[in-house]
Amino acid sequence: MTLHTDDTTDGTDALGRGDREPLLTVRDLRTHITTEGDPIRAVDGVSFRIDRGETVCLVGESGSGKSVTCQSLTGLVPQPPAEIVGGTVDFDGNSLLELEDSDLQAIRGSHIAHVFQNPQSALDPVYTVGDQLVEAITIHETVSEREAVDRGIELLGRVGIPNAAARVDDYPHEFSGGMQQRVAIAIALAADPDLLIADEPTTAVDVTVQARLIELFRELIDGGMSLLLVTHDLRVVAALADRVLVMFGGTIVERGPVEELFDRPAHPYTRELMASYDGVSRRDDRSARGAIPGDGCRFRGECPHAVDDCAGGDQPAFHPVESRDAHRAACVYYGPERDPATIGDPTVENERRLLGGPGGESRE
Amino acid sequence: MSDTDNTHRFERVDWEEIDRSGRSLSSTRATVAVSLLAFAALYTLETAGIVSLGWHLERIDWVILLGLVVLGSLVGVPAVRRPEVTRRIISRLVSRPIHAAAAGFLAALSLVGIFGSLILGSPELSFAHRLHAPYGFASQAGWHAECLGEIHQGEGITRYCEGSLSYPLGTNHRGHPMGYLLVEGARITLYVLVFTAAFIVPLASTVGVVAGFRGGRIDDFLTSYIDVQLCVPAIVAFFIGYMYWNASLLLLLVMFGLLSWGGIARLVRSETLQRREDGHVLVARSLGASPVYIAKRHIVPNITNTLVPAIFHLLALLVLVEAGVAFLGFHDIELYSWGSTIQEGLDPPVTGVGLRMAAHEIWWVSTLPAVALTLTLASLKLVGDGLRDALDPRQNT
Structure with a gap:
């Protein structure tokens, strides 16, 4: 059962990034959500690691557990109905899941900050933008109001709000959606966090704003901040990520450096995800799916190559793809007994996708 | 990560905790603590007879004084700390003339209620001057032993006494000036408002927010309690209390106040x-x-958005309940509530001379407090709506 967990530790250590210090290490995280029937296993044994100054992207379709994973890390996920039933989250020497609420509150914002998907609801309508920036600063630091306001203006300028000094006294409804998202990012940055967890920050904004936000994130990464970015926009992944985690059905099915994963997607689900991507839309046909199995490989119900070994137990172990330790897939075909070539050559599929042939855009 | 690093990290976390609680102590809570201490000291010294305020304070007066302290810390301190926000809310509130008029009336009512009795004091009861009409009107001359205005002959044998400037609003059947009765009524109305706003509304809001925010068993418990409490008719509880203790304003406020906040708590819970x-x-x-x-x-x-109008609705309701109970005669006989004055005007007791007068002949005794009561209720409703709009930055007034 613990096979893949041990393997993860090996895997993360074998990423060849010994020069970097691990900032966040997640092992076998499990978050269940209580419903009237059986609990939903929203996050079911997720392990990954983020180093200082590193950008990790979490991709996958809606409902695959990306947001719940992010919100479980700092205990933000509403409990109940959710419950973190297992795993560890080590952040900079603190075991976050074991901390008292008050200690967690001290880490939230000041060390780990979040940006959420919907900018329209991220800001409190009854306070000015300046008030909310001052609040974010003063929750963790004792500074004078004057100094906090000055820093708030500086933050607004940093995220690209023109004429920031005049706009601090405006209310959220006086900002556009893209502006609101930038203000939300400024608020998240207020206490200078070590790790920013951004949950689809570019989804609700238009393309030009997206480009500016990507630029902003790149500046922040260059400034030494670590970034966990949830997105289903593969362009954003390509632009920012060092490493990519592919999530399906509450589990991570593949992970690797961004170039390798893009060039040679190994897991059948990753290939399907890449194939369905046509630049703007994304695979989002959860309603068309049958139930996702709760054991073994979660994707086997739809996988054209599924075999008996895919069922039962925990998810398949992570195997190196093309003998690369950094790039691994949780698929039995990459194990020692099988030949990955039997499930097709991703480079061929890649080409077919680029040429718009079968298996490419026609899927969407 | 080494062990030393760990300790360092945890120590820093602790300091941040202390910083936060320390800061919240220094501002609002300090003001509240100081005012509460001052109140307690004043109460102790005054009741022990060491310090005299120069006038006698009943228990209800102390309760209301405490209420003013609570209101001052809940509303006053934040308002003073953020003057620009306060100014904006007030200017938005008074931007519509009708709301400005209502707010002005309530402000005047508060000032009269607080300072009116202190300035006017208790006028001497001059029975001889009873039932004078307001200035510019006239009443039958035979009702009072001494007419301060001019007397003129009406039709037949009836002679009329013109209202005099000594009693610009007239007098009632005991010779109390109507102005004094209105001021006393304003004080009682203000007591009702302060008691409700300072004790009942925070209680209702806290219960509602806690139930809605915490959820789970706490929510179940509080919600069921509210449901049970809403089944208890306040008037019955009041009369049970009335049988055992003397009629008092405090009894009325406690009974009706403590049994009337369920609605607001429910509302607050669902909004939360x-x-x-x-x-x-x-x-x-x-x-x-x-x-x-x-x-x-x-x-x-x-x-x-929903809480403010509901609060002002409750305030208006309790003012009306107080007037109603006083109208029925179950009030503290020493307190001249608007309700009891209206009742005396509508059903004037036969006194002394043995003359029976019709209610419309002494219309000012009932009409003046009725007008004051109506204006108060209308103003409360209007200010509630106006304040709701003023507090919402998304509304452009």
Whole structure:
């Protein structure tokens, strides 16, 4: 059962990034959500690691557990109905899941900050933008109001709000959606966090704003901040990520450096995800799916190559793809007994996708 | 990560905790603590007879004084700390003439209620001057032993006494000046308002927010309690109390106040349930805000839309209940409530001379407090609506 967990530790250590210090290490995280029937296993044994100054992207379709994973890390996920039933989250020497609420509150914002998907609801309508920036600063630091306001203006300028000094006294409804998202990012940055967890920050904004936000994130990464970015926009992944985690059905099915994963997607689900991507839309046909199995490989119900070994137990172990330790897939075909070539050559599929042939855009 | 690093990290976390609680102590809470201490000291010294305020304070007066301290810390301190916000809210409130008039009336009522009795004091009861009409009107001359205005002959044998400037609003059947009765009524109305706003509304809001925000068993318990409490008729509880103790304003306020907040608590709870799912609440949590802080800063200000009109509705309701109970005669006989004055005007007791007068002949005794009561109720409703709009920055007035 613990096979893949041990393997993860090996895997993360074998990423060849010994020069970097691990900032966040997640092992076998499990978050269940209580419903009237059986609990939903929203996050079911997720392990990954983020180093200082590193950008990790979490991709996958809606409902695959990306947001719940992010919100479980700092205990933000509403409990109940959710419950973190297992795993560890080590952040900079603190075991976050074991901390008292008050200690967690001290880490939230000041060390780990979040940006959420919907900018329209991220800001409190009854306070000015300046008030909310001052609040974010003063929750963790004792500074004078004057100094906090000055820093708030500086933050607004940093995220690209023109004429920031005049706009601090405006209310959220006086900002556009893209502006609101930038203000939300400024608020998240207020206490200078070590790790920013951004949950689809570019989804609700238009393309030009997206480009500016990507630029902003790149500046922040260059400034030494670590970034966990949830997105289903593969362009954003390509632009920012060092490493990519592919999530399906509450589990991570593949992970690797961004170039390798893009060039040679190994897991059948990753290939399907890449194939369905046509630049703007994304695979989002959860309603068309049958139930996702709760054991073994979660994707086997739809996988054209599924075999008996895919069922039962925990998810398949992570195997190196093309003998690369950094790039691994949780698929039995990459194990020692099988030949990955039997499930097709991703480079061929890649080409077919680029040429718009079968298996490419026609899927969407 | 080495062990030393660990300790370092945890120590820093602790210091941040202390910083936060320390800062919240220094501002609002300090003011509240000082005013409460001052109140307690004053109460102890005055009741022990060491310090005299120069006039006699009943228990109800102390309760209301405490209420003023509570109101001052809940509303006054934040208003003074953020003058620009206060100024904006007030200017938005008074931007519509009808709301400005209503707010002005309530402000005047408060001033009269607080200072009116202190300035006027208790006028001497001059029975001889009873039932004078307001200035510019006239009453039958035979009702009073001494007519201060001019007397003129009406039709037949009836002679009329003109109202005099000594009693610009006239007098009632005991010879109390109507002005004095109105001022006393204003004081009682203000007592009702202060008691409700300072004790009942915070209780209702706190219960509602806690139930909605915490959920689970706490919510179940509080909600069931409210349901049970809403089944208890306040008037019955009041009369049971009335049988055992003397009629008093405090009894009325406690009985009706403590049994009337369920509606607001329910409203606040359901609003809180919605608001706690808002994105900005999640953002506040992600920034490291504590639940109490989130409830106070991000939940309550966002439910003013429904809470403020409901509060003012409750205020109006309790003012009306007080007047109603006094009208029925179950009030403290020493307190001249508007309700009891209206009743005396409508059903004037036969006194002394043995003359029976019709209610319309002494219309000012009932009409003046009725007008004051109506204006108060209307103003409360209007200010409630106006304040709701003024507190919502998304509304352009």
